[in-house]
Amino acid sequence: MTDRKVLEYYVLDVFSNKSYKGNPLSVVFTDGDLALQTYKDISKEFGYSETSFVYYSKEQKALNVRSFTPTGIEIDGAGHNLLGAVCGALLKKMPIFEEQQENSKFVIMKQSPIALTVNFDSVTYDPVVQMHQKTAVIKKEIPTYKLAVALGLKMEDLDSNDFVPTIVKTEVAHIMVPIKNSQILNSIVPDHKLLIEISKEYQSEGFYCFTISNQKEGNIAEARFFNPVIGIYEDPATGTAAGPLIGFLTSKKQAKLNTEYKILQGVKLNQPSVIEVMIRENDILVGGSSVITMKGELYV
Numbered sequence: 001m002t003d004r005k006v007l008e009y010y011v012l013d014v015f016s017n018k019s020y021k022g023n024p025l026s027v028v029f030t031d032g033d034l035a036l037q038t039y040k041d042i043s044k045e046f047g048y049s050e051t052s053f054v055y056y057s058k059e060q061k062a063l064n065v066r067s068f069t070p071t072g073i074e075i076d077g078a079g080h081n082l083l084g085a086v087c088g089a090l091l092k093k094m095p096i097f098e099e100q101q102e103n104s105k106f107v108i109m110k111q112s113p114i115a116l117t118v119n120f121d122s123v124t125y126d127p128v129v130q131m132h133q134k135t136a137v138i139k140k141e142i143p144t145y146k147l148a149v150a151l152g153l154k155m156e157d158l159d160s161n162d163f164v165p166t167i168v169k170t171e172v173a174h175i176m177v178p179i180k181n182s183q184i185l186n187s188i189v190p191d192h193k194l195l196i197e198i199s200k201e202y203q204s205e206g207f208y209c210f211t212i213s214n215q216k217e218g219n220i221a222e223a224r225f226f227n228p229v230i231g232i233y234e235d236p237a238t239g240t241a242a243g244p245l246i247g248f249l250t251s252k253k254q255a256k257l258n259t260e261y262k263i264l265q266g267v268k269l270n271q272p273s274v275i276e277v278m279i280r281e282n283d284i285l286v287g288g289s290s291v292i293t294m295k296g297e298l299y300v
Helices: 036-046 080-091 144-150 192-202 239-251
Strands: 006-014 023-029 051-057 062-068 105-109 112-120 127-133 137-141 166-169 173-178 207-212 221-227 232-235 261-265 273-279 284-299
Touching: 006 080, 023 036, 023 080, 023 284, 036 051, 036 062, 051 080, 062 080, 080 105, 080 112, 080 127, 080 239, 080 284, 127 239, 137 239, 144 192, 166 239, 173 239, 192 221, 207 239, 221 239, 239 261, 239 273, 239 284
Parallel strands: 023 051, 062 105, 173 207, 221 261
Antiparallel strands: 006 023, 006 284, 051 062, 105 112, 112 127, 127 284, 137 166, 166 173, 207 221, 221 232, 261 273, 273 284
């Protein structure tokens, strides 16, 4: 082992403060960029929906983050891959914001800065990170019958009173799919081949199936996410889809500006995740907490 580089890693459960809940993410700490194939090999070995690789860049004065799926696709966007990477670095006590202004914290992903707000839990002192996504752009609508067939549902199972399946983008373009109630939402058995065909036809990725919740339960919506075109058959928590959803709900007068809401996801997988969202005039905040579940070394 002496001639091989040793890299430290954490496995965090993201959008949760309990281990073995939320969305698991492997975060690998490097001292710079790795070979592209090495990123892909490590991500495949972990097998989580995404693996994030981080190092502190003195030149950029910021944490540099790259994220890959097990199938070797590099992704961007402010989702659980970024939230977990930042929480992991903070829990590791890395001074990632030391050279930045207090009110303008950011990290670098694919050479682009992504703004963050960071607070610490008053009891546990664990970091609570809010990622700043762009304003939601409401794009093309998709025929309800196509989604119903691909999700193994009847057309009437999709709540089309005020919503129809619609592509919405903040960082990434996802398809928002309204479902009539929680029972139907959790009965979905998707046809992944049909979902891939729809993704390619409409040049979008990811299907965020949601139902409006009773606010007395503390959540504005419950959701499930399918993205087989990049190898994610179901994701327990999807920050890149939560931002578009709150933007979509606000456009339909179901949510208000400058108000914090919670989205519940991952129930069907027994990995309940709580994603905190807030839409503002010029951006959308998507945030939550993470907990370290595993720690170890890998060799390259």
